[in-house]
Amino acid sequence: MSKQKFEIFWDKYGTLCILLVLFVGFTVGAPKYFPRPNNVIQIILQSTVYILLAFGEFFAILLAGIDLSVGSVACFAGIIVAELSLLNIPAPICVLAGLLAAALLGFCNGLIVDALDIHPFIVTLGTNTIFRGVSLVITGGNPVFNLPGWVKKMSSNVGFLPIPVILVIACTLLLYFFTKKTVAGRNLYALGGNKQAAWYSGINTNNYTVVAHILSSLFAGLGGIVMLSRIGAAEPTAGDGYETFAIAACVIGGESMFGGKGKITGAVLGGIIIGMITNGLTIMKVSSFWQKIVMGALIIGSVALEKVISNQANKQSK
Amino acid sequence: MSYLEMKNVTVKFPGVIALNNFSFDVKLGELHVLLGENGAGKSTLVKVLSGINTPVSGEIKIGDRTFHSLSPRESRENKIAVIYQELSVIDSLSIAENMFSGRLPTRKVLGVPVIDQEYMNCEAEKYLQQIGVHRKPSTLVSELSISEKQEVEIAKALSAQAKIVIMDEPTSSLSIDETENLFRIIRKLKEQNIAIIYISHKLQEIKQIGDRVTVMKDGKYVKTVNVADIETRDLVPLMIGREVKNSYLNENTADFSGQPAIFEVRNLTRKDGSCNNISFQVHTGEILGFSGLIGAGRSECMEGIFGARPISSGEVFLRGKKLRIRNPYDAMKKGIAFVTENRRETGFFPNFQIWKEIAVSTSLKRSTAGGFSGLVQEDRERKTAGEYVKRLNIKCTGPDQMTYTLSGGNQQKVIVSKWLAADSDVMIFDEPTKGIDVGAKSEIYAIMRNLADEGKAILMVSSELPELLSICDRIIVFRDGSISGEFLNKDATEEKLMMAAVDA
Numbered sequence: 136m137s138k139q140k141f142e143i144f145w146d147k148y149g150t151l152c153i154l155l156v157l158f159v160g161f162t163v164g165a166p167k168y169f170p171r172p173n174n175v176i177q178i179i180l181q182s183t184v185y186i187l188l189a190f191g192e193f194f195a196i197l198l199a200g201i202d203l204s205v206g207s208v209a210c211f212a213g214i215i216v217a218e219l220s221l222l223n224i225p226a227p228i229c230v231l232a233g234l235l236a237a238a239l240l241g242f243c244n245g246l247i248v249d250a251l252d253i254h255p256f257i258v259t260l261g262t263n264t265i266f267r268g269v270s271l272v273i274t275g276g277n278p279v280f281n282l283p284g285w286v287k288k289m290s291s292n293v294g295f296l297p298i299p300v301i302l303v304i305a306c307t308l309l310l311y312f313f314t315k316k317t318v319a320g321r322n323l324y325a326l327g328g329n330k331q332a333a334w335y336s337g338i339n340t341n342n343y344t345v346v347a348h349i350l351s352s353l354f355a356g357l358g359g360i361v362m363l364s365r366i367g368a369a370e371p372t373a374g375d376g377y378e379t380f381a382i383a384a385c386v387i388g389g390e391s392m393f394g395g396k397g398k399i400t401g402a403v404l405g406g407i408i409i410g411m412i413t414n415g416l417t418i419m420k421v422s423s424f425w426q427k428i429v430m431g432a433l434i435i436g437s438v439a440l441e442k443v444i445s446n447q448a449n450k451q452s453k
Numbered sequence: 454m455s456y457l458e459m460k461n462v463t464v465k466f467p468g469v470i471a472l473n474n475f476s477f478d479v480k481l482g483e484l485h486v487l488l489g490e491n492g493a494g495k496s497t498l499v500k501v502l503s504g505i506n507t508p509v510s511g512e513i514k515i516g517d518r519t520f521h522s523l524s525p526r527e528s529r530e531n532k533i534a535v536i537y538q539e540l541s542v543i544d545s546l547s548i549a550e551n552m553f554s555g556r557l558p559t560r561k562v563l564g565v566p567v568i569d570q571e572y573m574n575c576e577a578e579k580y581l582q583q584i585g586v587h588r589k590p591s592t593l594v595s596e597l598s599i600s601e602k603q604e605v606e607i608a609k610a611l612s613a614q615a616k617i618v619i620m621d622e623p624t625s626s627l628s629i630d631e632t633e634n635l636f637r638i639i640r641k642l643k644e645q646n647i648a649i650i651y652i653s654h655k656l657q658e659i660k661q662i663g664d665r666v667t668v669m670k671d672g673k674y675v676k677t678v679n680v681a682d683i684e685t686r687d688l689v690p691l692m693i694g695r696e697v698k699n700s701y702l703n704e705n706t707a708d709f710s711g712q713p714a715i716f717e718v719r720n721l722t723r724k725d726g727s728c729n730n731i732s733f734q735v736h737t738g739e740i741l742g743f744s745g746l747i748g749a750g751r752s753e754c755m756e757g758i759f760g761a762r763p764i765s766s767g768e769v770f771l772r773g774k775k776l777r778i779r780n781p782y783d784a785m786k787k788g789i790a791f792v793t794e795n796r797r798e799t800g801f802f803p804n805f806q807i808w809k810e811i812a813v814s815t816s817l818k819r820s821t822a823g824g825f826s827g828l829v830q831e832d833r834e835r836k837t838a839g840e841y842v843k844r845l846n847i848k849c850t851g852p853d854q855m856t857y858t859l860s861g862g863n864q865q866k867v868i869v870s871k872w873l874a875a876d877s878d879v880m881i882f883d884e885p886t887k888g889i890d891v892g893a894k895s896e897i898y899a900i901m902r903n904l905a906d907e908g909k910a911i912l913m914v915s916s917e918l919p920e921l922l923s924i925c926d927r928i929i930v931f932r933d934g935s936i937s938g939e940f941l942n943k944d945a946t947e948e949k950l951m952m953a954a955v956d957a
Binding site: 316317320324325328331332334346396 | 759761780781782784785786791793798799800801802803804805809812813814816817818819820823824825826827828829831871
């Protein structure tokens with residue numbers, strides 16, 4: 136296979152290949168437990184939070200930017216929902232308020248990036264800490280628990296599928312449609328490919344930048360609410376460091392850090408890969424300290440894999 | 454006696470033969486022009502000599518050494534220097550550091566090697582003096598103009614003792630004065646017995662500085678002639694293999710001042726002061742040209758009209774109706790199109806195929822809610838793209854080819870298609886034929902004329918006087934941000950336009 140052909144193949148199926156390789160790897164490592172259907176559902180359930188956060192990150196990276204605040208936005212949304220639920224406010228209103236709060240944080244991110252023209256790396260590096268601080272102030276640093284029953288119920292099963300999995304499937308379909316079939320979706324790709332050209336083509340680059348950040352935080356917030364429901368309590372430190380997983384999921388999913396290139400399905404597979412690595416390492420009884428080291432190495436390795444194979448293919452075809 | 458000789462060199466890419474059995478030679482102290490349409494193989498040839506592309510057959514003789522292919526390192530060791538169209542100087546370094554990057558001179562301090570600034574600046578100064586550049590070697594390159602950056606690249610080539618200097622369209626971003634200065638430097642290089650390979654689309658330059666010309670077409674060698682023995686207009690048929698229609702002929706232009714005005718600009722002034730109190734009208738059927746030196750405020754004025762940069766005052770009318778334009782989105786909605794000067798920076802999307810590229814403005818125009826609503830119509834968009842590929846004769850494998858892989862002229866046609874598909878009433882062209890070959894140029898002229906005939910207002914900014922004179926019905930001249938002259942085509946000459954453009 137020539138380098139060019141390989142690149143086309145990898146563009147389409149690369150993430151799936153990584154997923155299969157890891158699946159086989161963990162199956163060999165823990166043949167008794169890892170490949171069981173129960174565990175597979177567990178992996179997917181664990182991945183839902185990563186996938187939702189990756190959806191948010193997807194839009195930030197699509198514009199050649201980044202969002203380092205997804206972890207604290209997720210935590211913040213969870214805390215809003217938890218605090219409101221304690222006031223006996225109806226569930227839908229609590230969830231809606233949580234999502235609105237998240238969107239508001241995204242609006243702040245977008246506004247600072249756009250109006251002050253500061254790189255999103257710097258902006259979200261700062262707001263990440265600010266948002267975390269706000270969560271700590273609201274809760275006084277203590278977890279919010281003794282929540283009403285509906286909070287936990289949000290991650291129960293409908294039929295054989297857990298609600299978070301249904302949610303992720305619905306979001307995937309929605310975002311697939313949004314990125315592929317709507318004018319707004321395509322304009323985001325245009326903006327990520329060449330901001331100047333987008334401006335001169337009539338795309339309102341300012342508004343689109345803000346919208347991308349709102350989307351980023353909205354999905355982070357959704358992830359945060361799923362996280363809250365699965366744990367059953369809101370921790371002010373929840374989601375700390377999750378931006379790493381979100382970014383890794385997008386990059387493993389084939390999204391370009393230079394912007395304008397990436398697929399929603401890639402972010403889904405990337406999120407599942409992150410979930411699978413966490414699950415697999417735990418089953419193989421790797422200590423959580425070592426898990427960090429292995430996780431980091433696997434993130435780099437799965438992206439490096441493409442380069443290595445591609446170079447090999449190139450050498451052989453010569 | 455030739456110094457560099459290429460014999461039967463062939464370079465293949467998947468699906469294309471970029472260089473086909475190509476041979477040519479260059480002598481020391483000679484300026485050898487390479488001429489050919491975009492896609493003729495000139496860039497590939499440059500890349501073979503700079504060690505980027507590897508030929509599948511043929512040989513390259515440099516001095517008394519023979520190679521089948523060159524690595525970038527061998528290219529450097531054999532004293533070949535390339536000055537690309539997109540300059541490769543590093544803004545954050547000083548002139549001297551740029552000149553010596555990769556081989557910085559060092560001296561030892563307590564046994565530790567450190568950069569010998571004094572020696573480096575002194576050496577740099579020597580070479581800058583040689584080509585008559587009066588800048589301190591310690592100046593940061595970011596402070597230099599484009600032409601000065603180019604001079605730094607030339608000085609860098611000199612300091613590397615280059616024997617062969619390749620220049621790829623060096624005058625495409627230079628003003629007339631700067632071009633003259635570059636030619637002065639080139640003559641100095643020739644005196645120092647350096648061989649120069651010079652790529653340009655500007656035929657009149659060849660007579661000014663060229664010694665020999667080699668014409669290429671479709672990767673093949675066509676002919677080499679002495680510049681002294683040929684008229685420039687005889688080169689054109691060699692390049693394209695057919696006669697060029699309408700090129701540098703003004704038989705189609707006319708006086709439209711009796712016609713009603715379609716488009717009008719009144720007292721436009723930009724916030725940054727780059728253009729002041731600009732007023733003009735475009736009449737039905739008319740192509741209006743804008744002449745002037747680079748930086749005189751022509752492009753700046755167009756950006757102001759299009760809403761791409763803020764204006765402090767001024768009004769824009771289309772068919773008598775006042776338009777409210779705050780940004781390019783408004784302008785696009787109201788039917789104004791802007792084909793910008795720099796295709797790479799502001800023209801197209803490197804991640805889009807031709808059909809998506811063409812669909813961008815159309816889908817925006819259909820959409821409401823500030824350009825956020827609406828669905829894409831892929832089938833229709835592909836069909837539309839297919840029609841424009843045919844109509845504007847875009848050379849590509851189909852609407853699914855990526856725009857960035859096309860040649861400059863075809864990229865330009867894609868961008869023009871984008872605006873045509875959006876059904877624009879006013880088309881602003883800023884240097885529409887920059888870096889485009891002769892054949893594609895005359896095609897673009899024909900497109901513009903057709904659009905004017907269809908009743909669209911056509912505005913064209915150009916720095917090439919022959920181009921303005923051949924296709925514009927009326928020409929407005931800018932100087933220092935204001936209009937300094939206006940001529941009907943029949944009254945205009947290159948001299949008159951130039952006089953109005955400079956302080957005389």
